[in-house]
Each structure stands twice: as C-alpha cells, then as structure tokens.
Amino acid sequence: MKILYFAWLRQRTGIGEEDVSPPESVRDVASLVDWLKQRNPAFAEALADTSTLRVAVNQEFASFDTALNGTEEVALFPPMTGG
Amino acid sequence: MKILYFAWLRQRTGIGEEDVSPPESVRDVASLVDWLKQRNPAFAEALADTSTLRVAVNQEFASFDTALNGTEEVALFPPMTGG
Amino acid sequence: MAIRVQREDFDVGAEITALTEGNPSIGGVTSFVGLVRDMADGERTSAMTLEHYPGMTEKMLAEIDAEAHDRWPLEASLIIHRYGRLEAGDRIVLVIAASPHRDAAFEACRFLIDWLKTKAPFWKLEEADDGATRWVEAKETDDAAAARWETNTGTRKAG
C-alpha cells in the first residue's frame, strides 16, 4: 500500500511517500491511521489531530470509515489552500 | 441649441446633428420634441412614439419635463444596446 | 480607473498585465470580454456596426467606473468599448476589475458590464447574411441585470 503525505504532514513525518504493508487488522482509513501512528513518535504527533486531517483513497476524497483492501494509494493531508 | 439624433432616429430623420433656434415657448424637452415634430413629416414620424425615446441634456440622462434655456446640447435616441 | 472608447481592437493579456504590474496588493483580477456572435435573437448575423455618442460615452463610462470604485475595494479597473463595424468573432468590449480579494473583483466586473449595457450610449446595427440591417432592440434581461445593482440610497421615504 502506497501512502502519501502532503504539506505540513509531509514536513512533520519527514516523509513524502512510503510503501507499507499493514497487518490484516487494518481494514479502513481509521485503523490505517492508528497503525501509522504507533510506528514512531513523529507520526503519532503529526497525525494526532484527526480533525485537521483530510484523506484521499486512490485519488478520490475519502473518509475515516472508507474500507481498504491493502492495495490502495492513500494520501493524508491538511485542508487544501489552492487557487 | 444643438440637437443630436442616434441610431434609427438618425436614420429616420435623416440627420445626425443640427443647430436649431426654437421659439421661447420651448421651455422643456417635451415642448422641444413637439416643436421638432411639427417642422416636417419625417420628424413627426420618427418622434411619434415617445415611449421608445430616450433623452440626454448636456450629455446627462434627462426626462421630458427637464427644463431648457435654449443653450443646451440635447440628444434624442432609442434605448441603448451596447456591451 | 481608465476608460477607452476606440475603433481599434485590444489585447486582453497586455491590459491585465499593465493594470496589475507593480501592485502586489492585487490578489484577484476578473475580466470580461464581449464578442460579436454570429447568431443574435435567432437571426444569423455576419457583422454589426456600433454607433455611439462621443463625449457622453466617455462621461457615462467614467461615472460607472467611479461608482464601482465607491462600492468595492478595487486597486485598478479598465473599460474599453469599441465602436464602428465589427464582424462575427470580433471583440466588442473589455472590462477588468482588480482587487485584493476575488469577491470584489467578480462583483465589480459584473456590475460594470451589466451597468454599461443600460447606461452607456451605444447602439448596435446588425447586418444579416443577405445584407439586410436592423437595429438591435434593448433587452429586458439587460435592464433586469442592471436593476440588481440598484441601491436603495435616497429612495427611502420618511414616515
């Protein structure tokens, strides 16, 4: 599964993109985020406030209860500020 | 007094601009138009339907009861269609 | 803050650049270009001639422009209106409004084009393919569009 981080999430995690193989218990976005957080303190901190977190699964906006099968491209980012 | 005619008023009267010296009885736009009409049939016809007539006095929109002192530039034209 | 009434065509990009260059407090620029359509009111037209009232045109456009600056926080604005004979596809009018914020830029630009359609002394003579000409009639929809911008200032009655 490919995970992308943008804006201050990329800066705080120190990673723009990574390939991960989460355990089978990770079946939706919420459990993926929980799993990413417990890996190290930088991720735990960056992903602490889920109210400011936006998610896209396979380049479509998604929510925390969006189901995952382990093969998706998941992107985590703050609210967008383009235009 | 300088009178200007635009669009189909110019075409129907056959005149774009003329200098006139109306009698003293012409004290407002309404009496000016009446006076212009009685001069010849082309004007009588062109100015017959006053509901489609718009007026400017000294390059400001005016109405039929706008007073005149005989020195103004008066323009008569149909509703505008620019833009 | 600038008004031009001219026969010549204009360059939209160059005008926007000239208006915004050197003013980094501008965040948004809205522009509108009006073009001669080949079809008007269901009639096929090949060209038109725009007649105007020299002197009054510039005066009215300047008044409309000043009103836009009174109503919105504009950093710059431009109105160019052409006259003379124009063919289908030709540019007729350009309105640009520049502001720190996009809301003001959009509203002022639309106000300017809506308002000049009813307040600027221009008249269109359309030519059909067969050479027949007809004066374009004022549209009620244009009056309605302009009326949206009317304020209640001074019309309120006492009592």
Add this chain to the structure above:
Amino acid sequence: MAIRVQREDFDVGAEITALTEGNPSIGGVTSFVGLVRDMADGERTSAMTLEHYPGMTEKMLAEIDAEAHDRWPLEASLIIHRYGRLEAGDRIVLVIAASPHRDAAFEACRFLIDWLKTKAPFWKLEEADDGATRWVEAKETDDAAAARWETNTGTRKAG
C-alpha cells in the same frame, strides 16, 4: 474543457484568444487570474511555494470542469494552476469560461475558482520577509464560497 497543472507562467490573452477563435457562437468570456499578494492575513510575505498532489490534482480539476459544463451552457473553458515557488505579483491560477451569454460565463467562472479552492489538492507555504515559513490555513470564507454552489440534489428527505 482543458486543464493544465504546470510550473510555467501563462499568457492570459493568448489563452482567451485560443479558446474563442473560430467559435462565433461565443458572446462572452469571463476570466479570473489569481496573483500572489505581498500581504496575506496581515503578514508580509515575499514568496510562496505551492505543493500539489500530481495525478489527483488533474483528476479533481477535470471533474470540477465537467461539472461546470453540466451546469452552464459553456462553449469552452480552461483551468491553469501553477505549482512550485512563486513571488509576490506572480500569477497562480487562471480560469476562463466562454458562453453564448455573459451570465453563464460569469457564474461558471466563479463556480470554478470557488470550487477549486476547496477541491483541488494544493497547499501554500508562505515565506515571510525574514525567511520564516508557514503553511496557509484553509479559510472558512473559501468553504462558504464553495458551499454556495452546492445543489440540493440527493439531500432531500422523504416524508
């Protein structure tokens, strides 16, 4: 009907001409250009870097554009959004909507810019004069502007 996400600057006049040339059924073209301001939220900024999500950006802009064409009778449209480092006064974004009628051109253009502010995956990192950087926070006013365009389709409840 065209989307471009690029580092390079763009030429507004050339884009409007390219979009309208050879289509005399277009009567009005509204365009919006967003520029880097030297002042944002009361802070003096000298530059910014726009980060985006390659792939998803193009996809979202194409979806927004398709929705504008569903809603309004557009003859042509264009969205160009830049990314990378931009300085005060630089152009960021261009939106053009062309239609037979000016109402549709204005509304579609504003819909596109309002909507892409909340739907297109871009993030701005501002640089202050002293070199300090900060991520721009999403504005509630932008959400409100986008929300105006939400239709009630599908949200009505039975009973």
